[in-house]
Amino acid sequence: MKLMGALCIACGAVWGRWQQLSAQRRRRETVRGLIAALRQMAEEIRIARTPMPQLLSCLGRSRGGEAGRFFHAVAAGLESGHALPEAWRLALADLSLPDEPMTVLRELAAGLSGDEEAVYRAVTLAADALERQALAWERQRPEAERRGNALWFSASALLVILLI
Amino acid sequence: MRTGKRGSRYEAAAAILPSRLRQAALELPAELQKAAEELRLRTGGELTALVGEEEFPLCGDVTAEEMETLCDIAADFSRYAAMETLREGYLPVRGGFRLGLCGTVVMKVGAASNLRHITSAALRIGREHPGVAEPLLPRLTEGRRFSNTLILSPPGGGKTTLLRDLVRLLSNGGWRIALVDERGEVAVCHQGIPQMDVGPRTDVLDGCPKALGIPMVLRAMNPQVIAVDEVTAREDIRSMTMAAGCGVGLLATVHAGSVEELCERPLYRELLEHRVFRLAVCIHRTEGQRHYSVEELAE
Numbered sequence: 001m002k003l004m005g006a007l008c009i010a011c012g013a014v015w016g017r018w019q020q021l022s023a024q025r026r027r028r029e030t031v032r033g034l035i036a037a038l039r040q041m042a043e044e045i046r047i048a049r050t051p052m053p054q055l056l057s058c059l060g061r062s063r064g065g066e067a068g069r070f071f072h073a074v075a076a077g078l079e080s081g082h083a084l085p086e087a088w089r090l091a092l093a094d095l096s097l098p099d100e101p102m103t104v105l106r107e108l109a110a111g112l113s114g115d116e117e118a119v120y121r122a123v124t125l126a127a128d129a130l131e132r133q134a135l136a137w138e139r140q141r142p143e144a145e146r147r148g149n150a151l152w153f154s155a156s157a158l159l160v161i162l163l164i
Numbered sequence: 165m166r167t168g169k170r171g172s173r174y175e176a177a178a179a180i181l182p183s184r185l186r187q188a189a190l191e192l193p194a195e196l197q198k199a200a201e202e203l204r205l206r207t208g209g210e211l212t213a214l215v216g217e218e219e220f221p222l223c224g225d226v227t228a229e230e231m232e233t234l235c236d237i238a239a240d241f242s243r244y245a246a247m248e249t250l251r252e253g254y255l256p257v258r259g260g261f262r263l264g265l266c267g268t269v270v271m272k273v274g275a276a277s278n279l280r281h282i283t284s285a286a287l288r289i290g291r292e293h294p295g296v297a298e299p300l301l302p303r304l305t306e307g308r309r310f311s312n313t314l315i316l317s318p319p320g321g322g323k324t325t326l327l328r329d330l331v332r333l334l335s336n337g338g339w340r341i342a343l344v345d346e347r348g349e350v351a352v353c354h355q356g357i358p359q360m361d362v363g364p365r366t367d368v369l370d371g372c373p374k375a376l377g378i379p380m381v382l383r384a385m386n387p388q389v390i391a392v393d394e395v396t397a398r399e400d401i402r403s404m405t406m407a408a409g410c411g412v413g414l415l416a417t418v419h420a421g422s423v424e425e426l427c428e429r430p431l432y433r434e435l436l437e438h439r440v441f442r443l444a445v446c447i448h449r450t451e452g453q454r455h456y457s458v459e460e461l462a463e
Contacts, residue, residue, distance in 0.1 A: 051242035083233070084241040113236040115278060116244030 006160040013156030020148065026066070031101055031134050033067025038127035045120050052112075053078055070095050085109040104129045174200050176259050177289045182233040185211050188223035196220060199452075201320060203287040207231050214286075216452045231282040238263045238287075249347070251276045260290040260352030260359055290324065290349055292360055297329040300445060301337075303458045304330070310339070310389050310413030312440060314461070316420045317447035322454050323417035324349055324393055326447065328360055330415060331391050335363020339413075342387035343368045344377035350393050375399035378407050389413035401434055408440045422446060423459050436461060 037059045044050040050058070053075060060072030070091050077087025088109040092102065104126050111122025174197040178189040181203065189203060192213050202214035205226045212219040238255045239246045246255050255263040264286040270278035304313050315323045315330075328350050335341050343366050345351050351358035353370040362368065367385045369377045374392045378400075381387055390407055392400070395416045404414055420426040423444050427436060435441055441461055448455045 045244055049242075049245045049247070051240055051245040053240055053242075055242075078241070083237065113232065113241060114243065115280070116247065119244060 002164050005163050009156050009159045009163065013152050017149065017152040020152075021145070027097060028134065028137060030066040030095070030097060031130055031137075033063050033065055034070070034101070034105070035127050035130045035134065037063050037067055037071060038123050038130070042120055042123045042127065045116060045123065049116075052084060066095060084112050088112065100133050101130055104133070173289055173291050174198070177203060177261055177287055180234070180237055180257055180259075180261065180263070180287060181205075181211075182230045182237070185223065185226065185230060185234075189213070192220065192222060201289055203289070205231065205234065205285045205287075207283050228281070231285060234263070234285060235265070235282060247278065250279050253279060254347075256348045257287075258354060260349065262288045262290065262347065262349055264288065288320075290352070290360075293322075293325050293329060294332070294361065295329065296322075297326055297333055300326075300456055300458060301330070301333050304443060304445075305334075305337075310334070310415075311442045312408060312414040313416075313443045313445060314426070314435075314441045315415075315417040315445045315447070316422065316426060317417075318421050319419055321447045321449065323419075323447065326445065326456070327391060327393055327415065327417050328362060331366055332361050332363040334389060334415075335365045339365060340386065340388045341366040342381035342385045342390045344372060344374050344381060344390065344392045345370050346372060346374050346377065347393065350391070373399075375403045378403035382407055382410060382412060387412055389415055391415040393417050394419070396431075398431065398434075401431065405434065405438055405440050408438070414441065416441075423461065 041055060041059065044055050044058075056071050056075035056078065060068055060075050062068070063071060073091035073094060074084075074087050077090050078084055082090065089106065092105055092109070095102070095105070097105075108122055108126040111126070112119055174192075175190065178186050181189055185205070188211055192200065196213060196215050199215045200213045201216075203222075204212045204214055204219060207226055207228050209226060210224050211222045211226055213222055214220075235243060235255065238257045238261075239250070240258065243250060249255055250265070251269075253265050255265065257263050265279055265282055266284040267279045267282040269276045270280060304311050313330075315326055317323050331341050331343055331350070341363065343351055343362060345353070345368055348370055350360065351362045351366070351368040351370065352360045353368055358366075358368055367381065367387065369381055372380065374395065375397065378390055378392065381390060390404075390412055391414075392404070393416075395401065395404070395418050404416065408414055418426060418432065420429070420432075423446065426432050426444070439461075444459045444461050446457050446459060448457065
């Protein structure tokens with residue numbers, strides 16, 4: 001019975017850790033998707049001058065995952081009559097990201113108006129800021145993962161010891 | 165739009181304004197809404213509705229931010245995509261409106277490259293008046309021959325409205341019309357579909373400069389009549405002169421108060437000297453009503 005309980009705790013710990021790692025991977029993928037989308041957005045504004053409604057719809061279609069859903073929601077908000085900053089902020093509410101990238105994206109909402117120079121600069125700066133954030137996460141990742149693994153292993157081991 | 169309801173056109177125009185100004189614009193009495201031709205805004209000044217020759221104040225203290233928001237809404241938050249027209253001082257707005265703008269012009273290599281710090285805006289409420297050209301049509305056609313015609317009036321006189329109705333009537337009458345709609349104000353195409361009724365046999369070349377568009381439709385669409393709005397450049401006149409020599413009918417609008425005023429302008433001398441146009445429809449305004457007269461253009 002005790003062995004069974006210990007096994008359950010070990011499985012739970014593995015499952016919990018796996019969930020946590022998946023969430024982190026999804027977060028990294030979302031930020032990578034957003035960076036790529038913002039870079040494409042800046043390029044389309046500067047080179048093709050694609051109007052914003054078409055550009056957002058295209059990003060919504062071409063990008064997968066949460067980033068794609070975000071741009072799709074912004075395009076839908078714009079279509080339903082919201083101003084772009086408002087549609088952007090509303091779509092942000094459904095995005096699950098840590099505070100730093102959310103702040104960058106919230107600030108970008110205000111920068112999406114004005115002439116080509118202003119919009120291009122705002123989008124590029126936001127993409128750069130997200131890229132810096134993603135790089136910082138990548139640098140911290142091995143250490144954070146080791147620490148996380150150790151923490152989950154120690155906690156489950158402690159529970160098993162207490163149980164036995 | 166095809167609703168034909170004048171009040172609803174005003175509401176559609178008001179919807180382009182930022183929310184505080186929109187509320188104020190919608191407080192204009194219904195009768196004045198029906199007759200309003202423009203909504204005018206000045207930074208630090210008032211929002212007014214132009215009805216006939218009179219401006220009715222709607223609210224004060226229009227802020228620079230509201231002007232910027234208006235530009236963003238008008239350009240679908242894509243001012244960079246509307247730069248070609250913005251540098252010429254206007255933005256074509258979805259639904260067939262036009263936003264005329266004044267501000268600080270940014271010059272680059274001797275030409276306007278941008279317009280910043282908007283000081284004034286005039287939102288023109290384009291409307292359909294089906295049937296307004298009906299009494300004129302018999303004067304402009306002889307059997308299956310169309311007399312090349314210029315529509316003359318000062319700005320805001322109703323040239324585009326008359327042109328649109330003439331195109332619609334000719335098209336309904338079986339003529340193949342090619343409409344070169346450079347500013348998108350005549351057919352008001354949205355995703356390739358004209359939002360205004362320009363008739364079943366009208367081929368619309370949207371957003372194309374007239375000087376380029378006239379030879380294009382001539383080669384590609386085999387039109388019987390080519391219609392264009394607001395001839396203002398020498399290149400447009402050259403293209404029309406060339407098209408007239410190809411046996412196609414021409415219908416165009418020009419800013420001029422009268423035939424005499426037109427004759428005085430050197431730009432149009434070429435058209436008159438070559439007898440490209442035979443007739444002129446002059447639009448006069450008396451006591452708020454528009455009157456139309458057809459005049460022969462002398463050599």
